[in-house]
Amino acid sequence: xxxxxxxxxxxxxxxxxxxxxxxxxxxxxxxxxxxxxxxxxxxxxxxxxxxxxxxxxxxxxxxxxxxxxxxxxxxxxxxxxxxxxxxxxxxxxxxxxxxxxxxxxxxxxxxxxxxxxxxxxxxxxxxxxxxxxxxxxxxxxxxxxxxxxxxxxxxxxxxxxxxxxxxxxxxxxxxxxxxxxxxxxxxxxxxxxxxxxxxxxxxxxxxxxxxxxxxxxxxxxxxxxxxxxxxxxxxxxxxxxxxxxxxxxxxxxxxxxxxxxxxxxxxxxxxxxxxxxxxxxxxxxxxxxxxxxxxxxxxxxxxxxxxxxxxxxxxxxxxxxxxxxxxxxxxxxxxxxxxxxxxxxxxxxxxxxxxxxxxxxxxxxxxxxxxxxxxxxxxxxxxxxxxxxxxxxxxxxxxxxxxxxxxxxxxxxxxxxxxxxxxxxxxx
Numbered sequence: 001x002x003x004x005x006x007x008x009x010x011x012x013x014x015x016x017x018x019x020x021x022x023x024x025x026x027x028x029x030x031x032x033x034x035x036x037x038x039x040x041x042x043x044x045x046x047x048x049x050x051x052x053x054x055x056x057x058x059x060x061x062x063x064x065x066x067x068x069x070x071x072x073x074x075x076x077x078x079x080x081x082x083x084x085x086x087x088x089x090x091x092x093x094x095x096x097x098x099x100x101x102x103x104x105x106x107x108x109x110x111x112x113x114x115x116x117x118x119x120x121x122x123x124x125x126x127x128x129x130x131x132x133x134x135x136x137x138x139x140x141x142x143x144x145x146x147x148x149x150x151x152x153x154x155x156x157x158x159x160x161x162x163x164x165x166x167x168x169x170x171x172x173x174x175x176x177x178x179x180x181x182x183x184x185x186x187x188x189x190x191x192x193x194x195x196x197x198x199x200x201x202x203x204x205x206x207x208x209x210x211x212x213x214x215x216x217x218x219x220x221x222x223x224x225x226x227x228x229x230x231x232x233x234x235x236x237x238x239x240x241x242x243x244x245x246x247x248x249x250x251x252x253x254x255x256x257x258x259x260x261x262x263x264x265x266x267x268x269x270x271x272x273x274x275x276x277x278x279x280x281x282x283x284x285x286x287x288x289x290x291x292x293x294x295x296x297x298x299x300x301x302x303x304x305x306x307x308x309x310x311x312x313x314x315x316x317x318x319x320x321x322x323x324x325x326x327x328x329x330x331x332x333x334x335x336x337x338x339x340x341x342x343x344x345x346x347x348x349x350x351x352x353x354x355x356x357x358x359x360x361x362x363x364x365x366x367x368x369x370x371x372x373x374x375x376x377x378x379x380x381x382x383x384x385x386x387x388x389x390x391x392x393x394x395x396x397x398x399x400x401x402x403x404x405x406x407x408x409x410x411x412x413x414x415x416x417x418x419x420x421x422x423x424x425x426x427x428x
Contacts, residue, residue, distance in 0.1 A: 062396060065389040072382040079378055083371040093361045096354045107347045114341035121334035125327055139316040146309040153305055155223035157298040164295035167288040174277065174284040180273040181253060188263070188270045196259055 097104060354361070 013206070056187040062389070062393055062400070066391050069382065069385040069389050072378065072385050074209060076378045076382055077377070079371060079375045083368065083375060086368050086371060089359065090364050090368060093354050093364065096351050097358070097361065100351055100355045103351045104348065107344045107351070109343055111344040111348065114344060115336045118334055118341060120335035121330045121337060124330045125334065128327045128330065130325045132320055133328070135316055135319050139313060142309075142313060143317060145423075146313070150302065150305055150309060153298070153302040157295070157302040159292070160295040160298045164288070167284070167291040171284040171288040172266070174281045178277045178281050179272070181270065181277045185270040185274050188266045191263070191266075198259075206353070306371065
């Protein structure tokens with residue numbers, strides 16, 4: 001490498017000279033020097049090329065040796081796995097042959113036990129289903145009987161409730177009528193008082209006017225200190241007015257009596273109507289109370305009988321649920337027993353097959369022996385390939401290092417060229 005660098009430097013020196021710098025030298029000597037420099041450069045380039053090719057070839061040979069060694073390792077692992085599996089199978093078959101009688105005895109007993117458990121569970125399921133059907137039939141009959149026995153009580157409850165509702169409505173209407181009658185009595189009393197008061201005021205007014213006319217007449221006649229100078233026509237008018245007022249007074253007095261009598265009749269009628277309605281109210285309250293009491297009694301009786309019927313029906317429903325729960329438990333037991341029986345059957349079938357075919361076991365032994373030989377051969381091949389790879393790596397370490405160094409230098413040169421081109425600077 002150092003020689004190649006020296007030759008290349010010398011070639012660079014020659015490349016830097018210009019013709020005008022050597023005009024004084026002999027043309028023959030210049031030609032000879034240039035020829036020697038070119039030969040040296042070609043020799044250096046040729047040596048570098050051989051070094052690169054040798055390093056590349058060495059790296060390819062190392063990769064090929066590593067691949068062969070990796071394939072050998074994979075083959076060795078496959079043989080090992082197959083051998084371990086066959087050894088496990090052989091050990092199992094030998095143990096079955098060795099303990100065949102015990103295996104048959106134990107697993108046959110377990111199989112019979114599992115089958116017996118399955119049959120017992122199946123029988124229990126059938127019994128629980130039949131029991132559930134009987135209870136369901138009993139529940140249907142019970143519901144029909146309860147419906148028939150409760151129907152009269154329900155009808156009685158509904159009819160008594162209807163009568164109670166009607167009595168309550170009648171009571172409400174009577175109370176409303178009583179309130180109206182009480183209002184009518186109060187209004188009649190108010191009208192009576194107003195009419196009697198008005199009639200009495202009319203009497204009082206008539207008395208006042210009569211007294212005023214009588215006084216005027218006395219004054220005219222001189223009875224009360226008058227001068228007696230009034231003419232006869234005025235006295236006549238006053239006497240006529242006195243008679244008229246007397247008639248008005250008598251009429252007003254009669255009106256007082258008539259108004260009092262009529263008001264009393266109206267009050268009596270209103271009061272009688274009120275008393276009659278109050279008696280009706282008392283009877284309606286009694287009827288409503290009795291109807292409500294009967295409706296409540298019939299309702300309580302129906303609800304008591306209904307709850308008793310519901311309790312009996314619920315007991316049957318609970319019994320059905322108990323059967324269903326028991327069926328689920330027995331089904332789980334049946335499934336478990338069947339699964340266990342299938343497993344025991346497989347064990348017995350395998351034991352019978354292994355015991356009946358010793359040639360299969362012997363063939364397995366022979367295959368294991370062959371696999372052990374293949375394993376030894378594969379291990380030997382692997383050891384040889386590993387040693388060869390290790391030796392090849394040792395022998396080609398220099399050439400591979402040189403190839404890597406050249407590759408790094410080339411990479412650096414390429415990066416520098418790209419950098420100079422990117423900066424727009426000429427390459428020296």
